[in-house]
Amino acid sequence: MTSSPCPPLSDEDWPDQLRDMREGFAGSLNVYRTMAHNPALLRAWSPLRQHVVRDSALGPERSEVVILRTAHRLGAPYEWAHHVSRARKLGFSDARIAALAGQPEGEDAPIASAVDALLDTHRLPAALEAELAAIIGRKGVIDLIATVGFYSILGYLVMSYSTPLDDDIAEELARTPLQPGPQP
Template sequence: MARIPYADPDRPEHREAAAHIRASRKSIGHLHRMLLHAPPIAAGWIDMYDAVRFNSTLSGKLRELVILRIAAINGAPYEWNAHAPIGLAEGMTQAQLDAVPEWETASVFDATERAALAYADAMTRHVHVPDDVAAAVRERLSPRELVELTVTVAGYNCVSRVLEALVIRGDDPLPPG
């Protein structure tokens, strides 16, 4: 159960941000119900992650691969469960999905995927990216894609930290609203 109750989107102070979330996501799930406690953050969150997920030139497969890696490293089951089906829909194979937690020893990833996974690992585990890891990803991605990859990794580390600090779980009962 979450550390604090989920916000009621029908409360007057939450309505505008709730409408913004619904316009993007159609419904308001657990994470967004929690974020509604801080309406400006909830609305900004939607704008940021819509840009990362829907307005990026980075391939959806690569994006979801690093999101799932972050979820695996950070022990974030909500994030994993939300993004595993998206990863498959974006072109990941079941073998790749299964290999994400131990990607270093798996043979199912190409050179670009391996470079992105190493980059995600470095950013997630150590913040500072070694020069050789940065060079490997820079050789395979355009400058725009590298910025998008970097923001995706940084952003989804934020997501997993919010989820886990507030103990947000997808099977928590949500009050009406």
């Protein structure tokens, strides 16, 4: 295994200028412990994270659909694993989660198509944007776009620096691996 030039920072190496953030979200996940190598970025990231993760017009379930599809499309196992765990806590079945790596159904389908369009063509086609606006509202569409961008950045970070999966998530998924369910 190659050693990362930017591993998650330990408590002992935590930057003084981020002392107030260590006990919150920033110190609890390896992705943010990796981002802490750039304290100004992590501090600036915090308010955007609050909106995208907690206050999005998408709500928690739709946000997970966007995040899981983005993680799958980026090939970001760290983000995928974390959000399999979060989606399960929200009541997603393993079949629904697995479908987000393939052909989801129902409301998940246009949301997944939007993620695909953003990653493939860097824009939403007008007809898809209108369909989404009718389902999730215009603020929801804008938050969907922002969520794809936000999690793309996190995916680039963890993949560039081979950020290890957090122990609790690794243990959870080892105990209860994703069961894909019936395939069409």
